[in-house]
Amino acid sequence: MRVLVDGRESRSIDPLDRGLQYGDGLFETIAVPGGRPRLLDWHLERLAEGERRLGFPASDGDTLRREIDIVSSGSRCIVKLIVTRGSGERGYRPPRPARPTRIVVAWDWPATAAAAATGARVGWCRTHLGRNPALAGLKHLNRLEQVLARAEWDDGVMDEGLMCDDRGHVIAATQANLFAKVGGRWATPRLDECGVAGVMRRAFCAWQAGRGAPVEELAMTRAHVEAATALLLTNALAGAWPVSALEGRPLALDPAADEFQAWLARA
């Protein structure tokens, strides 16, 4: 593992950093499947959008690209990029100007990634997602809901858990976006109240749109998901991961997952 903090090899963060104090920051998880970061432009676009919405100064894209190259150094790995609002005085008030902290970490490509081909066994989480349009869509550092949801199982039988909001709308899996085939067409939950607008979700939507079958963004209910003829999950690491079972009920793997993976490998 390699870690750069503000461009320097380091394993040290200021305990007063607002990323730790308040979760006042953003992150990106970037797959580097063959030595080159995948969909990097879109990751940096999403980060920039998050910085704009949280009132951070904009990161320099060239610096980020250079540091991602340094930590990954051409190997197959996964890079996590964190940008926080930096340190400041005590209290919630954001320092003006803020001096963000930049953390870039590379991990070895995880062994579990290979398992994605066999299909995901998913179930419902009890922990729900709070709704807040001010934070919806962002990949920010306030992730306790996902932590609590992911703590609900550790049985080796379930691979991912689906999370709903308090209205019963299905939003996403703990670390993936969700697509459901309903009436022969792919739909995905609307993310205007909560959830993370994943880069791989964007890619899957773009691919489907390019085939003339645009994905519908839906106020998706559990009934939609339970009636779906196929489900798949997307995230930066797995690409598209077809769902093989929902609460123990087998589901056919849709060929769209493989077709998308092939498109992604070419793109």
Next chain:
Amino acid sequence: MRVLVDGRESRSIDPLDRGLQYGDGLFETIAVPGGRPRLLDWHLERLAEGERRLGFPASDGDTLRREIDIVSSGSRCIVKLIVTRGSGERGYRPPRPARPTRIVVAWDWPATAAAAATGARVGWCRTHLGRNPALAGLKHLNRLEQVLARAEWDDGVMDEGLMCDDRGHVIAATQANLFAKVGGRWATPRLDECGVAGVMRRAFCAWQAGRGAPVEELAMTRAHVEAATALLLTNALAGAWPVSALEGRPLALDPAADEFQAWLARA
């Protein structure tokens, strides 16, 4: 400022700590007005309750007390205690067993604390609080909503901002609990869906109950607040801070604030 990390003087946290990665942690802000931490038992009780609800191993109270004494070293200061789930593997799944990180920081007693006597000028924040019973009441590290709310003003005219949830229920100020005198009795918002159950809120409720006038926990609306004959804010640092104006409309300072401060000084 003095900082202990896991008992040692340090300004360094692992960038992979889950407190930073996910906001997977808890904190307490403890006033040490005269060299002795105020309401420390209740702070440690709330921390323990948070640890239980998040599935952390329980912190050792004696260790925490000792470290709070070390950083404060008998001086007038404010101590912030953070407990995170520590470092672990990549991903939301909590490590089992977790090895928490403990951070204890002492700051000089802030100059702004003196201003509390003059009354707080408050207004409404646009940023609302998302609701999640799994996190309600806890003083956890996911505080982006408060950061966004606190970023709404920087005018020197407003001291605090009141936050509502998406149903229009008033929950709290950005860094204080709220009490409203309605029909001659003090009421405070219910915190079963969001908000932080403040230690000073508990103290104010205990004091009122001891006087035979228990505080009512209410699904408080903006109408309640706008009709209140008096408002006051509580937090660990200020104690009770009477509100002198709501959105520019003057409010009489209720004597309860001073009476409570006197009780608190004796307690």
